[in-house]
Amino acid sequence: MSLPPIAKIEAIARAAGDAILAIYQQAFTVEYKADESPLTAADKGAHDVIVAGLASLTPDIPVLSEESGEEVLQARLGWQRYWLVDPLDGTKEFVSRNGEFTVNIALVEGGRPVWGMVYAPVLDKLWYGGKRLGAFCSEGGVSRPIQTRPHQEGTPWRVVGSRNHLSQETLDFLAPLGEIDLVSMGSSLKFCIIAEGGAELYPRLAPTCEWDTGAAQAVLEGAGGSVTRLDGSPLEYNKPDILNPWFVARA
The missing domain is CATH 3.40.190.80 (D-Maltodextrin-Binding Protein; domain 2)
Known part of the structure; x- marks a missing residue:
């Protein structure tokens, strides 16, 4: 698996976060999709930023976003390698203004997410990594490796x-x-x-x-x-x- 420079993907995620925060900090309207999930200008704005950014960075890798149209949803069934994007994961949290929403960008190969980046704009905190590639958290300009801690017997x-x-x-x-x-x-x-x-x-x-x-x-x-x-x-x-x-x- 080859990846473009992580710093360039981070720049796209942060630009999407900026687009989201620009809406978050003012009054906004909420639409509802057919499944009754909310949709705002922030979802649409972040989608545009990410799709354009990834198309410029990796023109050979297609992009599937939550806000993609039906044509893309059908075309993706023939893809072996593509970017999988949720431009604003947690729109309900966005609407309630609790800050618990993220920008999600994953690279999928052969039906598996091999690498991903999650950015929380309100927290200004970013996580990225993939299986056999390690995982990292970036906060306050410092990136550090992270590791899970399995359950210890006898503890909640x-x-x-x-x-x-x-x-x-x-x-x-x-x-x-x-x-x-x-x-x-x-x-x-x-x-x-x-x-x-x-x-x-x-x-x-x-x-x-x-x-x-x-x-x-x-x-x-x-x-x-x-x-x-x-x-x-x-x-x-x-x-x-x-x-x-x-x-x-x-x-």
Whole structure:
């Protein structure tokens, strides 16, 4: 796998973050898609920045974004290598102004996210990495390697869950674990907390799409963690159905 310079991808992610913050800091309107998920000018603006930036940086690699049209959604089924983008992951968090939203950029090869970058504009914090490539966190101008911390027997499970989609099925999944410390949080930040060693488990028994998970999965796998379906099989990408099955992210 060959990657363009990480600094150039970071520049694209940060430019998208700037576009998001420009909207975030003023009054904005909210539209709703057919599935009733929210859409703002920030989603659209970040999409334009990322698609243009990646097209200039890697013109030979196509881009699939959450805000791509139906033509791209159909074309991507023939792609072996492409950028998978969520320009604003956590639009509900954006609308509620709690800061828990991210810019997600992943490189997918052969149905697997091999590298990813997650940027949290409000936190000005960035994570990137991939399996066998390591994982890193950049904050305050300093980049450092990060590593998961698996659960220690005899201690409560440190679990992250969705702020908006903590389903009954998820609660039932957690029940046999006994004592847990549960932190609710939006967007792909949940994966990044596990990657940094701040939690051990994120079960997702509620709907997500591939662009919600690709970049953060790559970061978590680079940090030594895993993301699998409930039966333990890998979470696959570029499926005919863009929806993910239920999955568990682990340290």
